[in-house]
Amino acid sequence: MVATDQDDKSGKGEFKRSASHFADRITADARDGWPVEAGRYRLVINRACPWANRTLISRRLLGLEDAISLAVTDPIQDERSWRFTLDPGGVDPVLGIAFLSEAYDARERNYPGGVSVPAIVDVPSGKLVTNDFQQITLDFATEWTDLHRDGAPDLYPEALREEIDDVAESIYRDVNNGVYKAGFATHQETYDTTVRQLFARLDQVSQRLATRRYLVGDTITEADIRLFTTLVRFDTVYHGHFKCNRNKLSEDAVLWAYARDLFQTPGFGDTIDFDHIARHYHQVHTNINPTAIVPIGPDLSSWLTPHHREQLGGTPFGDAEAPGPVPAAEAVPPTGRAA
Incomplete structure (x- = not known):
């Protein structure tokens, strides 16, 4: 999630974390329209973000590196949020975009929320699939099982x-x-x-x-x-x-x-x-x-x-x-x- 994402309407100086706006799930039965499919999706993270770090750990423990590719954003954001300045030319080599916001815009322009990681992007369409940081790792553990490595642990028995x-x-x-x-x-x-x-x-x-x-x-x-x-x-x-x-x-x-x-x-x-x-x-x-x-x-x-x-x-x-x-x-x- 965006670390500065806060919307205090209480008047109490409280931090409020916004709910994930894009909560589609990638599942074995494709019930949300997104089937588990090797090579189709790209996981976008920032190594500073603890929520994104969860997905990186889960992906590694389950051996999903070949099933879902990885994009890493610059730790420093600008006014357009997460950017791919760590990649040659400042463009993600798979998605062909300079800012993660472009995948958000491809899914829904002018949606009410910030650009957050972790995010999973559909490579063929360039559209954001989900930024539901609470659900992504649970689905990695339970919906992506056919693509787990041999000897992978059960992280959600x-x-x-x-x-x-x-x-x-x-x-x-x-x-x-x-x-x-x-x-x-x-x-x-x-x-x-x-x-x-x-x-x-x-x-x-x-x-x-x-x-x-x-x-x-x-x-x-x-x-x-x-x-x-x-x-x-x-x-x-x-x-x-x-x-x-x-x-x-x-x-x-x-x-x-x-x-x-x-x-x-x-x-x-x-x-x-x-x-x-x-x-x-x-x-x-x-x-x-x-x-x-x-x-x-x-x-x-x-x-x-x-x-x-x-x-x-x-x-x-x-x-x-x-x-x-x-x-x-x-x-x-x-x-x-x-x-």
């Missing part, structure tokens, strides 16, 4: 879905969205309430994870993916930039070990670009950081230190297998900020 949904909903409300509500709050009371709710939920999650390796069951599920993408950004941007500073992630022994465990698991840390994360938040949110100065820290080397979470039992993928190496074209380039 049917027997655990109710528990996964319950855990994920509270994490979304108070953690994933909570950091944004804190960062964009314009009234002290709203900020205070939001930050207390955020850390109350993090404390609860920390207690849950003190005796179990993963949030639900004995292997990685959709719930872990959703929590990880906020945790991995916490000390780099949310702690200081969004004023979520009761404590750092690295000061909570349980959550810090859990986050490092996932970071060191294939499919998680290899999707993270700390340089894009730091530059996007600090240089785009000029209402929060008017100087656009990007902090030099924190030290990222500790992400690779031992976590000892294996002592709690469970394995990342159970009877499934870890994904192979990152495709060369999708590897995060080394930078001074990389762990």
